[in-house]
Amino acid sequence: MxxxxxxxxxxxxxxxxxxRRKSAFTYKHLSQLSLSSTTCPLHIIAHIDLDAFYAQCxxxxxxxxxxxxxxxxxxxxxxxxxxxxxAFGLSRHVTVTEAQKLCxxxxxxxxxxxxxxxEKWAYHxxxxxxxxxxxxxxxxxxxxxxxxxxxxxxxLPAPPVQRVEKASIxxxxxxxxxxxxxxxxxxxxxxxxxxxYDDPTEPLPRPPTTALDWATDALVDLDDAETEDDDPDWDxxxxxxxxxxxxxxxxxxxxxxxxxxxxxISRNKMLxxxxxxxxxxxxxxxxxxxxxxxxLSGFKFTKIRNLGGKLGDEVVAAFNTDTVKELLEVPxxxxxxxxxxxxxxxxxxxxxxxxxxEVNSRTQIKSMLSAKSFRPSINTFExxxxxxxxxxxxxxxxxxxxxxxxxxxxxxxxxxxxRQGAQTRSKQAPIPMGxxxxxxxxFDAAKNLLAQVVVDGRAWPCANLSLSVGGxxxxxxxxxxxxxxLVRGEEAKAMNSTVNRETGGDNMVDTPxxxxxxxxxxxxxxxxxxxxxxSTGATDREEEGMESPYxxxxxEGVEQxxxxxxxxxxxxxxxKQKAVSEEEEEEEEEEKNEEDEHExxxxxxxxxxxxxxxxxxxxxxxxxxxxxxxxxxxHDDWHFAKDLLExxxxxxxxxxxxxxSKPPAQHKGKGRGRPAGGTLGRAEKGQRKxxxx
Ligand code: TTP
Ligand code: CA
Ligand code: CA
Numbered sequence: 001m002x003x004x005x006x007x008x009x010x011x012x013x014x015x016x017x018x019x020r021r022k023s024a025f026t027y028k029h030l031s032q033l034s035l036s037s038t039t040c041p042l043h044i045i046a047h048i049d050l051d052a053f054y055a056q057c058x059x060x061x062x063x064x065x066x067x068x069x070x071x072x073x074x075x076x077x078x079x080x081x082x083x084x085x086x087a088f089g090l091s092r093h094v095t096v097t098e099a100q101k102l103c104x105x106x107x108x109x110x111x112x113x114x115x116x117x118x119e120k121w122a123y124h125x126x127x128x129x130x131x132x133x134x135x136x137x138x139x140x141x142x143x144x145x146x147x148x149x150x151x152x153x154x155x156l157p158a159p160p161v162q163r164v165e166k167a168s169i170x171x172x173x174x175x176x177x178x179x180x181x182x183x184x185x186x187x188x189x190x191x192x193x194x195x196x197y198d199d200p201t202e203p204l205p206r207p208p209t210t211a212l213d214w215a216t217d218a219l220v221d222l223d224d225a226e227t228e229d230d231d232p233d234w235d236x237x238x239x240x241x242x243x244x245x246x247x248x249x250x251x252x253x254x255x256x257x258x259x260x261x262x263x264x265i266s267r268n269k270m271l272x273x274x275x276x277x278x279x280x281x282x283x284x285x286x287x288x289x290x291x292x293x294x295x296l297s298g299f300k301f302t303k304i305r306n307l308g309g310k311l312g313d314e315v316v317a318a319f320n321t322d323t324v325k326e327l328l329e330v331p332x333x334x335x336x337x338x339x340x341x342x343x344x345x346x347x348x349x350x351x352x353x354x355x356x357x358e359v360n361s362r363t364q365i366k367s368m369l370s371a372k373s374f375r376p377s378i379n380t381f382e383x384x385x386x387x388x389x390x391x392x393x394x395x396x397x398x399x400x401x402x403x404x405x406x407x408x409x410x411x412x413x414x415x416x417x418x419r420q421g422a423q424t425r426s427k428q429a430p431i432p433m434g435x436x437x438x439x440x441x442x443f444d445a446a447k448n449l450l451a452q453v454v455v456d457g458r459a460w461p462c463a464n465l466s467l468s469v470g471g472x473x474x475x476x477x478x479x480x481x482x483x484x485x486l487v488r489g490e491e492a493k494a495m496n497s498t499v500n501r502e503t504g505g506d507n508m509v510d511t512p513x514x515x516x517x518x519x520x521x522x523x524x525x526x527x528x529x530x531x532x533x534x535s536t537g538a539t540d541r542e543e544e545g546m547e548s549p550y551x552x553x554x555x556e557g558v559e560q561x562x563x564x565x566x567x568x569x570x571x572x573x574x575x576k577q578k579a580v581s582e583e584e585e586e587e588e589e590e591e592k593n594e595e596d597e598h599e600x601x602x603x604x605x606x607x608x609x610x611x612x613x614x615x616x617x618x619x620x621x622x623x624x625x626x627x628x629x630x631x632x633x634x635h636d637d638w639h640f641a642k643d644l645l646e647x648x649x650x651x652x653x654x655x656x657x658x659x660x661s662k663p664p665a666q667h668k669g670k671g672r673g674r675p676a677g678g679t680l681g682r683a684e685k686g687q688r689k690x691x692x693x
Contacts, residue, residue, distance in 0.1 A: 022203040025234045027195035030184075030204060033238070036163060036177040038268075038356040041289075042235055044242045045359060046174040047272035048249070050148065050261045051281035053170035054080035057144045058109045060258050070107040071099060075131045078108070083281045096128075112137045114390045121394075135372050135390055138169070139397060145169045146401065148253055155252045156245075157182075165359045170261075171276075173269055174249075175359035176242045183241050184234075207232055212240045215247065217265075217286050218279040226290040235289050239265055243286050250284065270355040271295070273305060292353040297325040301351055315339070315347065324351045365402060367411070370394040371466030377420075379460045381450070388446045391467040396439045399469070404437050412471035414442065416449035419464040427452045431469070442469070457638060 025042060032040035050056060054072040059082065064070060069085035071078045073096055081090045088103035096108055110127045113134035114120075121137035124130070149166055156162040156179065163175035185191055188207065195202045209231050222228065246263045253259050263284040264275020271287050274295070278285040287295050300322045302312040316322045318338045319330055328351060336344030349355070370391035378384055402409050415428045427449040435441060446467050453459050619626050620635060627635055 021206075023206050023233055025204050026201050027193060027204060028200035030181070030191060030234075031200070033177050033184075034181040036175050036359075038358050040177065041267075042177070042238050043267055044176045044180055044238050044265070045267065045269050045272040046176055046242060046246045046263055046265045047167070047269065047276040048152070048172050048174070048246070048261050048263045049273075049276040050170035050259055052080050052082045052086075053145075054111070054141055055082035055085075056259050057141050060144070061140065062107075062109065064107065068107060069103050069105055070109060073108045073110045073128060074136060075128055079111070112140050114394065116386050116390065118390075119393060132375070135370075135387070135394070137394065139394075141169055142398070142401070144257070144259075147257055148259060151253055151256050152249055155249055159361065163359045163361045165361055167273075171273075173272065173359045174246070176245055179245065180238050180241045184238070187241075204234060207234055207237050212236060214240060214243065214286065217243050217247075217284050220275070220278070220285060220287045220291040220295045222288070222291045223294040230290075235267070239286050239288055243284065246284055250282075266292070268353070268355040269357050269359065270304060270350060271353055274299065274303065296351060296353055297323075297328065299324050301327055304350060307347075307350075311343070327351055365409075366472055367468050367470035368395050368398050368402075369466055369468035371417075371464065373464045374462060377461030377463045378465075379462070381454065384450055384462060384465060385447060387465055388450060388467060389443060391465075392439055392443045392446055395467065395469055396437075396442060399437065402472075403475075407436075407475035409472050410437060410475050411469035412473060413469065414445045414449065415468045415470065416446060416453065417464070417466045417468070418450070418453045418459065418462055420458055420460065420462055423458070424464075425453055425456065454638060 029040055029042050033042045033044075037043065055070050058072055059066070059068070059070055067084050068082075069088060069090075070082045071085050071090060072080040076096055078090070078092055078094065078096065078099060081092065085099075085103055085106055088106070090099050090102060090106070094102070099108065100106055110123070110125075112121045112123050113127045113130070114137050115122070115124060115130070116133040116135075121139055124134065127134055145166075149164070149172065152172060152174070153162065153164055156164065156174070161178040161182070163178070165173040165175075167173055190205050212232055242265050246265055250261055250263060253261060260282040262276050262280045262282060264272040264278065264287065265284060266272045266275050266287040267289060271292060275285040275287050301307050301315065301324045302322050304312075304324075306312075307315065312322075315327070319327060321327060327347075332345060332348040335348050338344070339347060372387055372391075378387075399411070404410055410431070412431055412433075413428050414431055415426055418425045418427075429445055429449055431437065431445065432441070450459075450465075622639060
C-alpha cells in the first residue's frame with residue numbers, strides 16, 4: 001500500500017484516556033470480518049462508478065484533452081456527457097442542436113453502429129442519419145469495461161480475499177472486508193488476540209486515540225448525536241483502511257487506462273452505491289456508521305436502488321412523501337400493513353441503512369439481448385433476417401468474450417421476441433448441447449424462430465424484434481469433450497419442443513393448451529431462408545426509431561443482487577407475488593421498459609382496419625376462401641413457409657406427408673389472429689446446419 005499511514009501521530013484528539021469507553025466491537029466481529037460476513041458490524045464495501053463513462057471511453061479513444069467538452073450521441077440524443085460539457089449546462093435531456101448552441105466547442109461523437117448487412121460494427125460518420133438501417137453497438141464500451149475490471153482484479157489480492165461484483169457496464173462493488181482484516185492485524189498487533197478468557201464476545205481493545213487521515217476523501221457529516229471529537233472505534237479505522245485501498249485502485253485505473261471514477265465506501269452495498277454518486281467526478285465519499293442516518297435522511301428514498309421505479313412510486317402514493325426523513329416516522333407495522341410484510345420490513349430496514357446483501361463475485365451474465373425497434377415497421381422476411389444477422393453477430397461477439405469458445409460458459413436457450421401492433425410474441429428454443437456454439441448455429445436457430453412466428457400468422461408489420469440467449473451455464477471443460485454434454489431434465493424437455501409465449505396489450509398470456517400450439521421442426525425452415533436472397537429494398541422512413549442500449553446492457557449486466565427487495569417488492573406488486581423464473585423476470589422487465597414505445601405503436605397497427613366496414617378482399621385458391629387484401633403478402637409468405645416446412649419434414653422423416661394445415665384466416669378480436677387448426681410434426685433433437693446467404 002503506497003498511501004500514508006492511517007494516523008497522524010502528532011494530532012491526538014482526546015486529551016485523556018480516562019473517559020474512554022470500551023470498543024463496541026468484539027473478537028467475534030473481528031473474525032467475522034475475515035470471512036466477509038454480511039452481518040458483521042465491521043463489514044466494509046466499496047462501490048466504484050466510472051465518471052461519464054461512454055464519454056470517457058470516446059475521449060480516451062480519440063485522444064482528446066481532458067478539458068475538452070464531449071458528449072456521446074445516439075441518433076439525435078445524447079447519452080453521456082463529460083464533466084467539462086456539463087459545466088455548460090448540458091444533460092441527457094438536451095438535443096444535439098441545443099447542446100451545440102450551449103457549448104459551441106462541444107464534440108459530439110456518435111456511438112458505433114452495425115450497418116444493416118455488415119459483419120462488424122464501426123464508427124460511421126453519418127450514423128445519426130441512419131437509424132433505420134443501423135443498430136447501436138456497445139462493444140467499444142464493453143471492451144473498456146472489461147479492461148477496467150481486469151485492472152481492478154489484478155490490483156487486489158487474489159480470491160477468496162478478493163470479492164468483486166460487476167454491477168453494470170461502469171460499476172463494481174468490492175467487498176474489502178477480508179483484505180482490510182489482514183491489514184488491521186498487521187498494523188495493530190494488539191488485535192491478534194487471543195480474546196480475554198477465550199471469550200469471543202469480549203470487546204476488542206480500543207484503537208489508538210489519534211485523528212484519522214482521510215486524505216482527499218469526502219467525509220459525510222456525522223449524525224446529530226455524534227461529534228468529530230469522539231474517539232474513533234474500529235469501524236472508523238476499517239473505513240479509513242478501505243478508503244486507502246479504493247484510492248489506490250482508482251489511481252491504478254487512471255495510471256493504466258486513463259479513466260477517472262468515483263467511489264463510495266460504507267458498511268453495505270446500498271450505502272456504498274449512494275456514496276459513489278455523492279461527489280463526482282473523480283472523488284470518493286466515506287459514509288461512516290456514525291454518519292449513516294444523517295446521510296440517508298437527506299435523500300429522497302426514490303434514489304435508493306429498487307425504489308426508483310414502480311415500487312418507489314407506490315410508496316410515494318401510499319405515504320404521501322418521497323423523503324427518507326418523513327418515511328422514517330412511519331412505524332414498521334404500518335409499512336407492513338400497507339405494503340405487505342416482506343416489502344414493509346425491507347423498506348423499514350433499507351431507509352435505516354440496513355442491507356445485508358452480499359457482494360457476489362460469481363454473479364454472471366444471465367442473458368444477452370440484441371434488439372431493434374422499427375419505425376416504420378418492417379414488412380418482409382428478408383428485412384427481418386438481415387436484422388437477425390446483426391443480432392446474432394452482436395450476441396456472438398459478446399459470447400466469445402464471455403468464454404463460449406473455450407466452453408467456459410454457454411447459454412442453453414435462444415429467444416425471439418416479435419412485436420406486431422399491440423401483440424408481442426416470444427419463441428424459445430434450446431441451443432443444441434452437442435455442438436460448439438457458432439454464429440451459424442445461432443443464426444439458423446434465430447431464423448427458425450422467426451419462421452415459427454410467421455407460420456403462426458400476422459407477423460407483419462413488425463415494430464420490434466429482439467433476440468436473446470439465456471440460461472447460461474458453466475461449460476464442462478477438461479477431459480470431457482463437447483459432445484459429452486448430458487441433456488438434463490429441463491433441457492431434455494426443452495429439446496422436444498419450442499416454447500411459445502404471447503402477450504397482447506399488457507397481459508402476459510400463458511402458453512395455450514397443446515392442441516392450439518404448433519410445433520415446428522427445428523432446422524426445417526432454415527432452408528427456406530437459406531434459399532431466399534436477401535434483398536436490399538429499404539422501406540420508407542418516416543419517423544425516428546429508438547433503442548436503448550442502456551437497457552440492453554442492464555439485461556446483460558445482471559443488475560441483480562441480494563439487497564433487492566423480495567420479488568413482490570421488486571415487481572411493485574405489493575405482495576401479490578408471482579412465481580417467475582429469473583429469465584421471465586428479466587424479459588418482463590424488458591417489456592416494461594418499452595411500454596411507452598409499445599403504446600405508440602398500438603395505434604399504428606393495421607388491426608384497426610378490421611373494424612372498418614368495407615375491407616378489400618382477395619381470394620386464396622389454396623384455401624378456397626376470401627381474405628383481406630392487406631393480409632395477402634403475409635398469407636402468401638405463410639403458404640411459402642408452410643410448404644417448405646412440409647418439404648423439410650418429408651425429407652427428414654420416413655412418415656408419409658400430411659396435408660398442410662390451414663393458413664391464417666380472418667382474425668377475431670384485436671391482434672390475436674392465429675391460423676386455425678393443424679399442428680406440425682414434433683421437433684427434432686438438435687438442429688440441422690444449413691448454408692445460408
Ligand atoms: P451512468 O453511470 O448513469 O452515467 P455516466 O457514467 O455517464 O455519468 P456519471 O459520471 O454521472 O456516472 O451511466 C453509465 C453509462 O451508461 C453512460 O455513460 C451512458 C450509458 N447510459 C445510457 O446510455 N442511457 C442512460 O439513460 C443512462 C443513465 C446511462
Ligand atoms: Ca457512471
Ligand atoms: Ca453507473
